[in-house]
Amino acid sequence: xxxxxxxxxxxxxxxxxxxxxxxxxxxxxxxxxxxxxxxxxxxxxxxxxxxxxxxxxxxxxxxxxxxxxxxxxxxxxxxxxxxxxxxxxxxxxxxxxxxxxxxxxxxxxxxxxxxxxxxxxxxxxxxxxxxxxxxxxxxxxxxxxxxxxxxxxxxxxxxxxxxxxxxxxxxxxxxxxxxxxxxxxxxxxxxxxxxxxxxxxxxxxxxxxxxxxxxxxxxxxxxxxxxxxxxxxxxxxxxxxxxxxxxxxxxxxxxxxxxxxxxxxxxxxxxxxxxxxxxxxxxxxxxxxxxxxxxxxxxxxxxxxxxxxxxxxxxxxxxxxxxx
Numbered sequence: 001x002x003x004x005x006x007x008x009x010x011x012x013x014x015x016x017x018x019x020x021x022x023x024x025x026x027x028x029x030x031x032x033x034x035x036x037x038x039x040x041x042x043x044x045x046x047x048x049x050x051x052x053x054x055x056x057x058x059x060x061x062x063x064x065x066x067x068x069x070x071x072x073x074x075x076x077x078x079x080x081x082x083x084x085x086x087x088x089x090x091x092x093x094x095x096x097x098x099x100x101x102x103x104x105x106x107x108x109x110x111x112x113x114x115x116x117x118x119x120x121x122x123x124x125x126x127x128x129x130x131x132x133x134x135x136x137x138x139x140x141x142x143x144x145x146x147x148x149x150x151x152x153x154x155x156x157x158x159x160x161x162x163x164x165x166x167x168x169x170x171x172x173x174x175x176x177x178x179x180x181x182x183x184x185x186x187x188x189x190x191x192x193x194x195x196x197x198x199x200x201x202x203x204x205x206x207x208x209x210x211x212x213x214x215x216x217x218x219x220x221x222x223x224x225x226x227x228x229x230x231x232x233x234x235x236x237x238x239x240x241x242x243x244x245x246x247x248x249x250x251x252x253x254x255x256x257x258x259x260x261x262x263x264x265x266x267x268x269x270x271x272x273x274x275x276x277x278x279x280x281x282x283x284x285x286x287x288x289x290x291x292x293x294x295x296x297x298x299x300x301x302x303x304x305x306x307x308x309x310x311x312x313x314x315x316x317x318x319x320x321x322x323x324x
Contacts, residue, residue: 001305002058002313002324003295007159007220007257007282009065010048011041012087015080018072026067028164028187031287040286041065044091048285049098055283056292059324061316062088062101063129067163070134074109081106081116089123100322102127102159107134110143114150126320127157127218132199133166139199140206152212157255157319159218160199162192169195197224200254201233205240209253216319220259220282222266226250227273247273255280255319260288262298276307280316 011032019029032038040047044062052060064084069077081104088101103120105128106112117128128151132139139160151158165174165186174186185191200219209215219226226233226246233246242249251274258266260283270279283290290298302308317324 001309003056003281004059004061004313004316004322004324005052005057005283005285006061006218006280006316006320007063007161007259008048008060008285009041009287010044010062010088011038011065012080012084013042015064015069015084018076018080019067022071024167026071026164027183028066030183031187032065037286044087044099045094049095051285051289052098054292055290056295057283058098058313059322060099060285061126061320062091062099063159063161064088064102064104066131066161068104068107068129068131068161070107070131070163072106072108074106074112077106077108078112078116080104082119085116085120085123085125089120089125092124100124100126100320102129103156104128105130105147107131107137107139107144110137110141110147113144113147117147117150117156118154121154121156125156126322127159129159129161131161131163132195132202133163138202140202140208145208145211148208148212148215152215155214155321157216157218159220159257160196160224161220162187162196162224165191165195193221193224196220197226200224200226201236201246204242204246204249205236207242209249210243213253215253216255217253218255218257218280218319220257220284222258222261222270223250223254223256223273227256227270230273250274251278254278255315257282259284260290262290262294264298264301267298267301276302276310277315279311280319281312
């Protein structure tokens with residue numbers, strides 16, 4: 001059966017240069033430069049396809065690597081988002097049987113976001129990837145409501161990717177060790193995922209899905225902790241006066257990607273907290289590179305070929321409108 005990976009990262013050299021030039025640049029950029037990551041991130045051709053072949057992946061949905069264009073000033077964010085979307089679309093056009101792409105949006109320029117989403121959708125981007133905060137603006141800020149309205153209308157799923165927590169949060173919770181441990185704690189070790197979960201939960205509490213019931217959001221890393229805390233999160237629904245429980249929104253408006261975390265225990269919990277119809281495969285390339293054997297071993301934990309096919313390709317194909 002086909003295998004679609006929905007969160008496969010890439011980077012554009014011009015964007016890297018711009019991010020490096022920002023005062024107080026995002027420290028998580030260092031992860032893009034570890035080992036051969038940068039070489040793999042910049043490769044949108046033969047090398048990436050060879051890696052996919054080795055893993056048994058039929059199609060990758062390309063997504064710009066963190067932190068995207070969000071740390072940039074508005075004018076730079078718009079110009080480089082457009083350039084990134086043009087480049088990704090060209091790569092898809094060269095390899096239409098192997099690639100699709102998520103758009104990059106100028107979230108630091110809220111008035112330009114919906115327009116660039118529409119332009120990117122018209123070019124063939126199948127969804128978009130954003131982050132939970134741009135500067136001091138949370139993703140649930142009313143200035144972004146036109147963006148969510150456009151995403152729902154255009155059928156563009158919104159992938160909320162983790163990002164480095166704000167300086168204030170880092171100072172309060174993620175300091176006190178050596179610099180690399182500080183950074184790891186604030187990113188892949190914990191902070192990234194809590195930050196993304198909070199952004200998603202804020203969207204629910206803001207009533208985003210009541211206003212835009214067709215909006216679909218994707219969370220990586222098995223739901224960024226939310227699937228494991230729904231009993232408590234559901235209490236928020238009553239307090240916030242929502243129409244439904246947080247659990248209901250998670251089961252109707254959220255898809256959950258694996259991000260290369262192929263742990264059967266996480267799968268079993270996800271199947272209990274939501275349904276197999278809401279689970280999709282991703283490797284978080286190149287930061288995670290599971291082998292073909294590891295992927296096959298994980299797929300064996302599904303109870304039927306029908307469930308395996310939904311997870312491997314059918315759910316992603318339906319969500320992103322793919323014809324694989």
